[in-house]
Amino acid sequence: MLFQQLINGVALGSTYALIALGYTMVYGIITLINFAHGEIFMAGAFIGLLMVSVFKLNFFVAMIIAMVFCMVLGVVIERIAYRPLRKSSRLSALISAIGVSIFLSTLAQMIFGADAKGFPENAFPVQQIHVGGADISTLQLLIIGVSASLMIALEFIVQKTKIGKAMRATSEDYNTAALMGINVNMVISFTFAIGSALAAAGGVLVGLLYNAVSFNMGLMAGLKAFAAAVLGGIGSIPGAMLGGLLLGVTEVFGVAAGYSSYRDAIAFAILVLVLLVRPTGLMGRKIQKKV
């Protein structure tokens, strides 16, 4: 029973983590809460659904197409709505992000309608596997597997490649990085592309997990993922992974303990409690107050 819930929690948590990574990377570089990120997640889910149900593509191919589409979407959003505001107050950028978010979810509602759509039966063969008294579906294994490999790929890009080094330098100090000859605009676009691709993968996986894709799925998922990013310490990549998993597991355990009507509050209650004890999140760096 415990093991069963743990698996459910990890599967849910890894989708939160996938979305949270996009929030945390963007925040780490331009200190913007990208409120449109939840809608990118939603767009990814819709593209994946479209590819599987209309174009009859293989599930994995559909997911890759969704990721590529959202990469472009993320870069375009940054170019149009955030780049002109980079020098102005952070709240203006925040409102701009909210505007994009409203725009995208309304657009999705107009194109796909207001009701939730499901993936076709044969999208992914779901089987139950018995392991030590727990029923694990192949779908959960898929979600955990895909999330884990994407996160490893991300860690590789950030730690081992040249562009990853540039990303870390930019998030350390934007102006100095620019002085060192790093093309900061390119790095920011790249960050948006990677974050959006991860969110799209998360969208397709969540769509498959709940078998429901709707225009407003981005809002709550985005808020919770953002909570996960802050919980782990915003700006920290391992923090986002940890925060996502922690939120997913607590939420599942909370529901299993009979608090299902408080489901959406559990994540935020954990967040508030952690922030009161550790104001910069679990793995966030201590911010030195400068005079």
Added chain:
Amino acid sequence: MGEALQALLGNINPYLLQIIVNIGIGIVLALGLNVITGLTGQLSLGHAAFMSVGAFSSALLTIHTGLPFSVNLLLTGIITAGVGVVIGYPILRLTGDYLAICTLGFAEIVKVIFLNLDITNKALGLSVPPPHTTIPMPIMVWIVVILTIIVVSFIHNSRFGRALKAICGDEIAAEAMGINVARYKVQSFAIGTFLAGVGGGLYAHFISYINPSDFGFLKSIDILSMVVLGGLGSIPGSVIGATILSAAPEFLRFMASYRMLVYGGLLVFMMIFRPNGLMGGINFTEVVLRAIGRKPHMKELMKHEKPEQ
């Protein structure tokens, strides 16, 4: 007197009247958030939650007691400010985005609690009986609006308001100047949530049906957009922002389903072309004085100087 006022309003198109009331409620809410976010610089993403606290307490006061509406609103504001202080005291230690996400978290928690309480009729929502007053709603709302504008203007120009502006400008410098930052932050939060509560009470009796789901994240964002669109920290800005954003959905109604699409796009373009808000950087006193043909006095200008973000 009530009947005479009612007859007076009878000549106005009810649809127009409804928009006017919506604008009034928007102004009260925006001015409240403006004290917290614009004046003190503490980003709150949970203003709608305090509005819901106000809406439900005001509705319950009307249902269970015979208090006149004005006392009801005052009590509602005090209750909401009490909740605001209880929530604000621990979380206002946090700064910037951590505070923002905490207020958002609390807002979601408040919503879920209201969705599960028996006294608020759970997810079914509450029908609100008409308020115990003879003054018609639109006039009541605008009396509150005018009182709010007066009070908030006093706050802006008082010693208290200057302390808040100092905190907004630089928290550490303010602390070094002997301003008790923690206390002032909680006090500004109390004022902001008081106004949110009053706005919620007016909203509840105007709409006459309230549901916890109406006060979600999007409502908070709506109010925040009013403040930022008008210009942070500016009272005329908040009034204009609230007017535009409360009326915009109605005037965009002819576009039917494109309405929210245009609204989202408008927010982006507004921010790109006037990133400091419509009234940002404009000194209202100066504009008024010049308009009536008087040279603005330097001291007047200093009083209204806005802290830079």
